[in-house]
Amino acid sequence: MMVNLGEFEQLLLFALLRLEDQAYDVTIRQEIERRTSRSVAVGTVYTALQRLEQRGLLSSRVGEPTPQRGGRRKRYYRLEPAGARALAASYESVQEMSQGLAPKLARLVAERGTEP
């Protein structure tokens, strides 16, 4: 069955792929914020991660408590094969759809860049 991913879900899964075994809420949020220059709320990330976990696209495990967190534990996330497949498919469709359009898009952005 084909699994559709939203844009933010794709960003999350890419972050998991990039962070490997260091993926937990703080690092995931910072990774997205740093690369996309948008601010992400903790609630948004948790809600999306839970949804993806329920769909079997990723799994989570509970880590050790650390003093920086006031003795609280971290929840680490890992990309599952189903998640990897969904991400690959989504990325592929984005690539297919965008093939050869980059110059045209850049031109349009430049032309209408001043509009609000």
Added chain:
Amino acid sequence: MTGLRPPVIARWLLRLLVPRTLREFVEGDLEEEFAQVVHTRGEAAARGWYWRQALESVWLGARSGGRRKRTARTFLDSLWQDVSFAARSFGRRPLFTVAALVTLALGVGATTAVFALANAILFRPIPGVRDADRLAVIWFGRPSPHGGITVSRVSYPNLDDLNAQLLGFESLAGSQGGATHVASAGAEPQRLLSHFVTPSYFPTLGVQPILGRLFTAEEDDPVQGGVPVAVISHRLWTSMFGGDADVLGRALRINARPFDVIGVLPEGFRGTERLGETDVWLPGSTYRYVNHLPATPSYADRGTGGYYEFVARLRPGATWEQAERELRAASTRLAELHPGVNDKFSEVGPTVFRGVGTRPLARGGITSTLRLLFDVVGLILLIACANVANLLLFRGVTRRGERAVRTALGASRGRLVRLHLTENGLLWIAGGGVGIGVAWVMIRLLAGTTIMSVTVSELTIDWRVAGFALVASLVTGLVFGALPAVLAPRTQLVASLKDAARTETGGARTCDRGSPSCKWPRRWRCWSARSSSSERCAS
């Protein structure tokens, strides 16, 4: 690592909002990142960041609420569920809701309007005056045969003597009111209240001008007579001078005598009384000049002129008893130091009225009048609440079946009580809200009332009045709303279910079992009532 902790209230909010299953991780994440933000962007930014994250977590509870297991529900989820159920249930019975709301609103509205009256006269802070509870109004006099005080003047030299001996009071500032005719250049004069004061008057009250300056000691000269300068109220500044910033140095004619405006006082300040009407303040020693009286003998003469009323501030650390004792001793000493001219001080002594805001002799009368009014409207509120509690009890009886169904489906007694409390709480809060509206209308009718010669010209709903309305409705709601809620769930399950079946089947209700609008309990009722049913249950 930094030793700073995230803001306590935000942490508490987070704990309330985030489902229990996620709480540890979310709190840990935010605490870890908070320390990083403190390090990179500073403490204030980090606090702001934490608050934003905590507030945005509302959605964490709400959005994922539907999909999560029951155990992950937050308190907020179920509260919201109860509130929306209560709102729907009131919407279904508009007649009951309107009757209860109107009854409550009238009760709360009347009480709130009287409180607004009391607030305007007794409670609200006196605009511009600092620490009014450490101020006192002082009169010198002897007891009058009619029960009051026959007041006596204290001349400038005697006032200086008193001030030199005081330790408990910072200083005695003289103040004498009188009606005057005031006009700006070329305009018709208006009859306004002016006060003649010593230069220490404003510093004693802690009032600062918003424009210009206050009187200097040289401007109130008892020997030469005062310098014709005036400080005016914010009201006069806007009404007579159009709020012009160039008002300083402009001419003002007081009883046809020319004065220069040197200062404007803060908005709302009208003297030491909350409902005072003073517009002009003048140096005390200009009194004779303003009133066209002979200038001799001068105010430097111990036996001449002086003030009837004083205001004084208790020194930090001093007690009222000590300050009053000292003042009495100082007053008696005036007679000993200057026999002959000061003989009256062997009989005349100070009377200290602690606190300012209302006229000293009117205080008792005002308080008792307001208490009587309050008792009456308090009774009205109680009657209104009892009526609404009655309505709720009756409604509780008609809903026995619904409660039995909920109990049969596994709702605990505590949960049912909470549902009823939420419903009644909502009703009382809404009643309080509408009550503020009713009070708003009522205070328009009350404005202009005169109680013990105090005319209540300004009545407003400030945070104190609104808070009173809310507390009044919450407290009465808690008492009168909780009673039906606690009594209601004590029902015999089987009997109520049978009753419910009879009640439900009494009407010609239609319930389509297949329709999505037919909710669980109704469907269940259809099914349970089938054997003896005249209710049409379409399968």
